[in-house]
Structure formats: structure tokens, C-alpha cells
Amino acid sequence: MKKIYIKHRLLKDKLLFVMVSLLSALTAVPLLAILGEVLIKGYDQFSWAFFTEPTPTAYKAMKAVAAGELIPGGIANGIVGTLIMLGMASLFALPIGIMCGIYLAENSKKKFAYIVSYITDLLQGTPSVIIGIVTYIWVVVPMKGYSAIAGSVALFIMMLPLIIRSTEETMKILPSSLKEAGLALGGNYMRVVTKVQLPAAFGGIFTGTLLAISRVIGETAPLMFTALGCSIIRWDIDKPISAVPLLIWEFFNDPNLQDLIWGASLFLLVFVLTLNLTAKKLAKKWNS
Secondary structure (H helix, E strand, C coil): CHHHHHHHHHHHHHHHHHHHHHHHHHHHHHHHHHHHHHHHHHHHHCCHHHHHCCCCCHHHHHHHHHCCCCCCCCCHHHHHHHHHHHHHHHHHHHHHHHHHHHHHHHCCCCHHHHHHHHHHHHHHCCCHHHHHHHHHHHHHHHHCCCCHHHHHHHHHHHHHHHHHHHHHHHHHCCCHHHHHHHHHCCCCHHHHHHHHHHHHCHHHHHHHHHHHHHHHCCCCHHHHHHCECCCCCCCCCCCCECCHHHHHHHHHHCCCCCCHHHHHHHHHHHHHHHHHHHHHHHHHHHHC
16 A cells, blocks of 8 residues: 555656646747747848948848848947947946945835835836836936937836845845944944945845846837937937837838848847846856
């Protein structure tokens, strides 16, 4: 009787293992299909010109398609615009998000901290298109024009709750003895936070920042309301500027440029994948 019971449990264990493996494989099928499709169709477009030249005109693209050639030009204007807006957004999101995360971690039981925490969760769940509309009202209308500044404000709003949460959780898992030792050695509260706790939490905060960047880099809707797009490489932050997600949307709407969708999409996927792998590696190294 005991042997039958053991065999029955082993059979259930194997069946559960097979079921979990099949469901896991089924979950990976759409991802692998998307990656395979983008890789096959986008790899041929990768070249030096693709990364250094701006988007071609519809006429040039039409001539190339009619001649059976690769479409000239590239996505340099989108890459430059993306980096400018991400850089500006990170410049403000990092200090504000880190300070806010430290406050929530150190004063979690206070009423004001509870309100801030609730607002952070609410902001994190806000659809990106709504953030784009609000930024349009707040920035684009007063400035009387689309610009990289407006685009970076939209990305800043989207990045902020992610950085706040990553900082808060990282600070909370630090051993309390670390803070107590710093205070016992005569350091004031500000010095202990900046010289002891923040360096110890750097890995987690940096990982959260990379994940926040990878989260917003593919957003299109808020940039349509704020940055608008531009067909040339532009460095002026007070004028309309392009971004890789915006270029993908523009390529989709132009039959002559649709072939460039795959190259731009592959670049975006590789960029996001690199950020995520870097974040995981840093998190693993920090936790070890």
C-alpha cells in the first residue's frame, strides 16, 4: 500500500513538472516568434549609414523600392532625439526619485509619506497617453510649440515612480546596523545617508534606474503629444525632435518607408535587452 502511494505521488510530481514545462514553453513561443521575425527582417538593414544618417524622404525611399534596392538613410535623428530626451529626463528623475525614495523608506509610518506612496502608485499605473496629454497642456501649450523639453518632461513623469520604488525598497533591505554604526561614529543623519547608506544601496538604485529607462524608451503616445518628431538630426531642445518609437510609427504610416520598421524595431529591442541584462547582472552582483 505504501509503495502504491509513493508511485502515485511520483506520478503526480512528473505530471506537474511536464505541465509547467509545457506552459512555460508555450509562454515563450510568442516572444521567440516576435524576436525571430524582427531579427530576420531587420538584420539586413543594419549598416553604418543606418545609424549615422537621418530618415530619408518618401521620394528617395520610393525610388529605392522601385529599383529593388535597400532604402537609403537611417534612424540617426531618432537615436539622437531618444538619447537627448532620456538624458534630460534622467537628469531630473534621478535626484528627485532617490530623495523621495529615501524619505518614504525612512518615514514610512508618517501620514505624508503614506500620501506620497499612494500618489506614486497612482502615477505608476497612469496610462502613458494620459501623461502625454497632460504634458501637452502643461508644457507644449505654454511654450507654444513641441520640443525635446516637453518630451523629456513626459518621460520624467513616467520614470519617476519606478525610481522612487526601487530606491525605497533598496533602502528598506539595508541592515539597520549600518545606519546605527554611522550614527554611533558621530556622523549626522545627512552624512550617514549620503556617505554610508547610499553607497551601500547604489547597486539596487542603479538597477532600478536602468529598468526605468528600458520601460520608457519604447513609449510612443506621450512623445506624439510632446516631441512630435523631426526628419533631421536636431540638437536644439526647444524645437520638435524625433525618437526611435516615433520613427517606427511614421514608417508604419508611409508605404514607402515601411521596410525601415524592422531595422528600427531591432535596434530598440537590442537596446532594451542590453539595459535589462545589465540591470540583472548588476542586481546579481549586488545581492551576492
